[in-house]
Amino acid sequence: MTAESGPSRIRERDRTGGTSETSTTRAAAGERCPECDGGLVVAEEAAELHCAECGLVVDADRVDHGPEWRAYDDSQRTERSRVGAPATELIHDRGLSTDIDWRDRDAAGRVLSAERRAEMRRLRTWHERFRTQDAEDRNLKYALGEIDRMASGLGVPRSTRETASVIYRRALDQGLLPGRSIEGVAAAALYAATRLDGIARSIDEVATVSRIDALEIERTYRYINRELSLKVPPTDPNEYVGRFASALDCSDAVTRRARELVRAATDAGVHSGRHPVGIAAAALYAAATIEDVTITQSDVAEAADVSEVTIRNRYREVLDAYRD
DNA sequence: ATATAAATCACGATCCT
DNA sequence: AGGATACTGATTTATAT
Numbered sequence: 001m002t003a004e005s006g007p008s009r010i011r012e013r014d015r016t017g018g019t020s021e022t023s024t025t026r027a028a029a030g031e032r033c034p035e036c037d038g039g040l041v042v043a044e045e046a047a048e049l050h051c052a053e054c055g056l057v058v059d060a061d062r063v064d065h066g067p068e069w070r071a072y073d074d075s076q077r078t079e080r081s082r083v084g085a086p087a088t089e090l091i092h093d094r095g096l097s098t099d100i101d102w103r104d105r106d107a108a109g110r111v112l113s114a115e116r117r118a119e120m121r122r123l124r125t126w127h128e129r130f131r132t133q134d135a136e137d138r139n140l141k142y143a144l145g146e147i148d149r150m151a152s153g154l155g156v157p158r159s160t161r162e163t164a165s166v167i168y169r170r171a172l173d174q175g176l177l178p179g180r181s182i183e184g185v186a187a188a189a190l191y192a193a194t195r196l197d198g199i200a201r202s203i204d205e206v207a208t209v210s211r212i213d214a215l216e217i218e219r220t221y222r223y224i225n226r227e228l229s230l231k232v233p234p235t236d237p238n239e240y241v242g243r244f245a246s247a248l249d250c251s252d253a254v255t256r257r258a259r260e261l262v263r264a265a266t267d268a269g270v271h272s273g274r275h276p277v278g279i280a281a282a283a284l285y286a287a288a289t290i291e292d293v294t295i296t297q298s299d300v301a302e303a304a305d306v307s308e309v310t311i312r313n314r315y316r317e318v319l320d321a322y323r324d
Numbered sequence: 325a326t327a328t329a330a331a332t333c334a335c336g337a338t339c340c341t
Numbered sequence: 342a343g344g345a346t347a348c349t350g351a352t353t354t355a356t357a358t
Contacts, residue, residue: 215333215334218334219334273350273351274351275351275352278351278352296325297325306352306353307352307353307354308325308353309326309327309352309353309354310351310352310353312325312326312327313351313352
């Protein structure tokens with residue numbers, strides 16, 4: 001689709017990041033900027049044309065009319081673009097490469113002869129090898145498989161797997177891999193992704209589905225977190241409450257009460273510096289007590305994988321915070 | 325279930341060579 | 342620069358009540 005149809009206006013960024021009209025000169029991508037006359041007008045992010053020099057926004061709000069599945073005349077037909085399957089971060093080449101069909105049929109649907117089938121088999125084999133030949137691609141392919149496998153084991157949804165994949169790609173691009181295991185970085189990326197998406201899994205949980213131990217994951221996570229300057233927010237203990245509660249077959253009332261307790265604790269600042277898992281476990285135990293449901297400390301300790309002692313310590317703090 | 329002391333663990337700073 | 346050292350805060354282990 002071409003960039004221009006109606007009259008375009010020149011707009012300038014104001015301080016709030018919005019745009020305001022300043023004149024009615026028109027300029028298209030590739031032309032000189034009418035304002036500073038030095039820079040080239042470029043279309044960098046979709047839907048915005050701006051000058052490379054002074055940043056003047058020439059045309060914002062360009063409408064993306066979506067993929068051009070249909071073409072109405074010959075020029076449109078030849079320019080038809082942006083069609084195809086959506087790209088996904090979960091496949092090492094983002095699903096953009098060619099695939100050879102596994103069905104031994106020709107274009108008309110007829111079965112192939114025996115020789116032809118053998119030939120296709122060899123072609124598929126070689127095609128697959130070439131496709132993943134590049135060392136980085138092989139690395140990615142393996143890592144993304146690992147991420148997917150671990151995520152499945154932890155019940156992490158697809159969108160978060162994509163987040164983890166993006167983090168891994170960035171780590172790879174920045175050359176953070178040498179000296180570190182692929183599995184370790186994959187595990188760390190997954191851990192970071194769950195936290196970023198607000199559905200935290202603890203490092204210990206990630207370790208149970210990984211071949212890497214918790215300490216190694218912790219170290220690697222620290223490293224990539226620093227190097228990629230991910231902005232990972234502190235984990236809200238409530239992110240654990242739901243899973244622990246269901247592991248213990250808690251009633252809704254207990255679960256709700258536990259969330260209240262966590263909220264009170266975090267508001268009081270009790271949680272800072274403490275292991276969020278411990279807070280969640282203690283809140284659950286306290287909630288059960290308040291609701292007259294009998295759950296032993298050792299049950300909670302087992303479900304949350306913290307010691308009973310920690311539950312007892314947090315338990316008092318959480319209750320203190322709640323009584324206000 | 326609770327309390328207490330001791331042991332452990334990872335960490336980041338600092339000191340030393 | 343690199344390595345050992347001593348310190349810190351949180352948690353776990355052990356033990357007793």
